[in-house]
Amino acid sequence: MPDSPASFALHLPTLMLMSVVVMSAAAAIMTIFGISQRVYRGYWWWTGAMWLAAAGAVLHAVRGVWPEAVVPGIFLVLVWPMLIVTGVRRFFARDRLFSSPAIDATAFALCYAAWLACWVGDMPQLVRSTAFSLSSLLLYLYAAVFLYRIEERRRSPALKLLVLLMIAMAAVPLLRVVALVGMAGAGDLPARPLVAAGVVLPLLIGMLFTVYLCLVLTHERTVRDLRETQRQLRVLADIDMLTQVPNRRHFEELATAIVGRSGAPSAVLVLFDIDHFKRINDTLGHAVGDEALRLVARCTRETLRTRDVMGRVGGDEFMLLLPGASVDDALLVAERITRRLDAQRSNLPLPLSLSFGVVQIEPSEALESAQHRADQALYEAKRQGRRRAVPAALRGPDTVFGESRSLGFEPQ
Numbered sequence: 001m002p003d004s005p006a007s008f009a010l011h012l013p014t015l016m017l018m019s020v021v022v023m024s025a026a027a028a029i030m031t032i033f034g035i036s037q038r039v040y041r042g043y044w045w046w047t048g049a050m051w052l053a054a055a056g057a058v059l060h061a062v063r064g065v066w067p068e069a070v071v072p073g074i075f076l077v078l079v080w081p082m083l084i085v086t087g088v089r090r091f092f093a094r095d096r097l098f099s100s101p102a103i104d105a106t107a108f109a110l111c112y113a114a115w116l117a118c119w120v121g122d123m124p125q126l127v128r129s130t131a132f133s134l135s136s137l138l139l140y141l142y143a144a145v146f147l148y149r150i151e152e153r154r155r156s157p158a159l160k161l162l163v164l165l166m167i168a169m170a171a172v173p174l175l176r177v178v179a180l181v182g183m184a185g186a187g188d189l190p191a192r193p194l195v196a197a198g199v200v201l202p203l204l205i206g207m208l209f210t211v212y213l214c215l216v217l218t219h220e221r222t223v224r225d226l227r228e229t230q231r232q233l234r235v236l237a238d239i240d241m242l243t244q245v246p247n248r249r250h251f252e253e254l255a256t257a258i259v260g261r262s263g264a265p266s267a268v269l270v271l272f273d274i275d276h277f278k279r280i281n282d283t284l285g286h287a288v289g290d291e292a293l294r295l296v297a298r299c300t301r302e303t304l305r306t307r308d309v310m311g312r313v314g315g316d317e318f319m320l321l322l323p324g325a326s327v328d329d330a331l332l333v334a335e336r337i338t339r340r341l342d343a344q345r346s347n348l349p350l351p352l353s354l355s356f357g358v359v360q361i362e363p364s365e366a367l368e369s370a371q372h373r374a375d376q377a378l379y380e381a382k383r384q385g386r387r388r389a390v391p392a393a394l395r396g397p398d399t400v401f402g403e404s405r406s407l408g409f410e411p412q
Helices: 005-036 043-061 067-091 101-120 125-148 157-182 191-238 248-259 277-284 286-303 327-347 367-383
Strands: 267-274 309-312 317-323 354-360 388-395 398-401
Touching (some): 005 043, 005 191, 043 067, 043 191, 067 101, 067 191, 125 157, 157 191, 248 267, 248 309, 267 277, 267 286, 267 327, 277 286, 286 327, 327 388, 367 388, 367 398
Antiparallel strands (some): 267 317
8 A cells, every 4th residue: 555645754754864864974974085185176165065965954854843944945955056066166177167156156046036936925835846846957957067068078987977967866856847747736735745755865866976976076186186297207207307308318218219119210329519518607607508508409409300309418418319311311400400509599698519429320239339439429529629520430340430520600
């Protein structure tokens, strides 16, 4: 035999008490997590929404002895999706977001005012329940649209699930409106069973899912921040911060991978440095020396192809790997770097010149061996008076220097 309204009402206090306990426990979990773990902007809005939802359930539980409790109780129930929206708005504050806080507040105020007008006007329970259901439907749909329009939704499973949750929560008042329309000719309706079935229980279920999804959103942000931190640490480990080019270790990693690749074309290794760099630091200061290093690095990057690799391997020493190039190609690159440096050195109080050592990496030759030959060629360029590029080739076990090429202009 189906339960009568009287039998349903008999169990209502227990149902309401259990709902309040579960809601309070969920809010407490959010609070404890927020205190003990790192959280982000917006998290405490979600936590506040949970506590206010629990308070709303308490007000609905006592409306039998205090009928006016329904006014703040309905307020707290209707404001719940808007508090979730506010938390998400702050959580994704850097994204371009749909609507604005003023529109959020206006939407809530209109919906709550519509229900309050029915209550103040002492409308029949059917009208008040319909007004509440329509207000809930509109606010949940507003929240669903807001969440759907967040760009991060495409990458966040938790945000996608939160959109679906708001749609599901909107379906509850929609079904309730349909049911109420069907009851239009049945006279006035009992208020308390409708509150338990139509207000507190859906809010309880939605609140539990929201707690989980808010914690998952926080976890997603933490993981993303950790990955970004790891990326930055990797950059700090791989990149020379002054010149923004790979440091020696990272250059050798990249160069070894290219040279050791199966079927890779022959490559040229170029080692160069700034002539009389110590004198620049000693006479003009390290700030001028740093600016000279940045200028040389920039001019070199602007000259190289996309597939070429550059690294700062010493104080003022740079190394280039030019895959698929010949020694003649490398000498032309050295000339272009020098000409570009001459054209862009106007901010420096002195002329700059570079010396280059150029070697063709032999088949099966280790990178370390090629670096040693390039160093010998660079030393030979210094010995011959600087401002020049010297190629070096292997002739059996010996290194043989080719004809040097003068570069740039004669310093004044």
